[in-house]
Amino acid sequence: MQQTPPPFLAITIGDPAGIGPEVVLKALADDTVHGLCRPLVFGSHRLLEQAYLYLRALSPDPLANPDDLEIVDLPSSQPIETGKLCAHAGDLSFAYLQAAIEATQVGRCAGVVTAPIHKSAWHLAGHRYPGQTEVLARACGAERYGMLFVARSPVNGWPLRVLLATTHIPLAAVPTTLIPELVRSKLALLFDSLDCDFGLSDPQVAVAGLNPHSGENGQLGSEERDWLAPLIADWPGDRLLGPVPPDTLWIEAARAWAGTAHHGACDAYLALYHDQGLIPVKMLAFDQAVNTTIGLSIVRTSPDHGTAFDIAGRGIARPQSMVAAVALAAELANRRAARSLAAPAAL
Numbered sequence: 001m002q003q004t005p006p007p008f009l010a011i012t013i014g015d016p017a018g019i020g021p022e023v024v025l026k027a028l029a030d031d032t033v034h035g036l037c038r039p040l041v042f043g044s045h046r047l048l049e050q051a052y053l054y055l056r057a058l059s060p061d062p063l064a065n066p067d068d069l070e071i072v073d074l075p076s077s078q079p080i081e082t083g084k085l086c087a088h089a090g091d092l093s094f095a096y097l098q099a100a101i102e103a104t105q106v107g108r109c110a111g112v113v114t115a116p117i118h119k120s121a122w123h124l125a126g127h128r129y130p131g132q133t134e135v136l137a138r139a140c141g142a143e144r145y146g147m148l149f150v151a152r153s154p155v156n157g158w159p160l161r162v163l164l165a166t167t168h169i170p171l172a173a174v175p176t177t178l179i180p181e182l183v184r185s186k187l188a189l190l191f192d193s194l195d196c197d198f199g200l201s202d203p204q205v206a207v208a209g210l211n212p213h214s215g216e217n218g219q220l221g222s223e224e225r226d227w228l229a230p231l232i233a234d235w236p237g238d239r240l241l242g243p244v245p246p247d248t249l250w251i252e253a254a255r256a257w258a259g260t261a262h263h264g265a266c267d268a269y270l271a272l273y274h275d276q277g278l279i280p281v282k283m284l285a286f287d288q289a290v291n292t293t294i295g296l297s298i299v300r301t302s303p304d305h306g307t308a309f310d311i312a313g314r315g316i317a318r319p320q321s322m323v324a325a326v327a328l329a330a331e332l333a334n335r336r337a338a339r340s341l342a343a344p345a346a347l
């Protein structure tokens, strides 16, 4: 039987002042990545060439030579200082993302893998989005979308999946943003994604409480008592657990991740705000975790880390999360392609 060639993936280099170019060049030096996808890099050839020549002497890891890559070149008009916040770099990273989305929407690529952008650089350049997620959602016309972190344990392959109910908002805005409709909508989105994107038709999902000890029957906060616990209890089927006190929610997941005996680790977790989910994810799996935007018409993944200006240009950025982001994008793209082949043709 003839083998299907791996999917084309649009890979952006992110903010060129950060570690995006470095982790992209390191990831694309890995032969397994080329077995998974055919990469099309969205960036500035000159800046990638500069990063390659500079890092070659410093990096302990192999680097892909930009001359060997297929690059959609969006030329940069000004010099970029590594590790420095700058509006021009923000503008470029925004343009790489837009071009990658367009290439994917017209079918040239099967998904987008985004290296990290710096949100303040976007703001300096006048691109007032909370992050790349919202640009993708807008471009895809998605009203219901979510930020899901996915990581596979290097010990045993156990998959950690954490969806954030709220994302880039101030902590003070969480209690007012977190309303029953939002939680219902995120849970429905999560179940759809677990089924369609991950092939799990009967998953178990745990929901975090908001307050210490999940409110301790209203003594330490009332959200759980007033609506979160009833919402979970009324959810159809027997697939939701919670609200689990947020300090203990991660214990079985951490044991499953470490390959230790565990009882009742779940297929996915709903964290109610950014750091409630991302502290455990990054503590357990900083080098493995991938951020994927669910609910979009296109596949999108990204490493879990940011631009790391503090180490940019030193050759020490680890590419594993970027490699994992490419691998997950290829997996999701292949699953979508298989589903569309299996779907009955429209009359």
Ligand SMILES: NC(=O)C1=CN([C@@H]2O[C@H](COP(=O)(O)OP(=O)(O)OC[C@H]3O[C@@H](n4cnc5c(N)ncnc54)[C@H](O)[C@@H]3O)[C@@H](O)[C@H]2O)C=CC1
Pocket: 019, 023, 114, 115, 116, 117, 118, 119, 120, 132, 291, 302, 303, 304, 305, 306, 307, 308, 309, 310, 311, 316, 317, 318, 319
């Ligand atoms: N996918 C994306 O576009 C993301 C973008 N960001 C943005 O990045 C900017 C900087 O964010 P920070 O909070 O400083 O987080 P960061 O992830 O850039 O850095 C946090 C710490 O982790 C280290 N680190 C990060 N990635 C690493 C790697 N691959 N190898 C070795 N060490 C690494 C850094 O040196 C730093 O000490 C912000 O604007 C943030 O919003 C943050 C996360 C994801």
Ligand SMILES: NCC(=O)COP(=O)(O)O
Pocket: 117, 130, 131, 132, 133, 134, 278, 291, 302
């Ligand atoms: N903390 C995750 C993050 O900052 C990623 O944001 P986005 O640019 O993917 O929307």
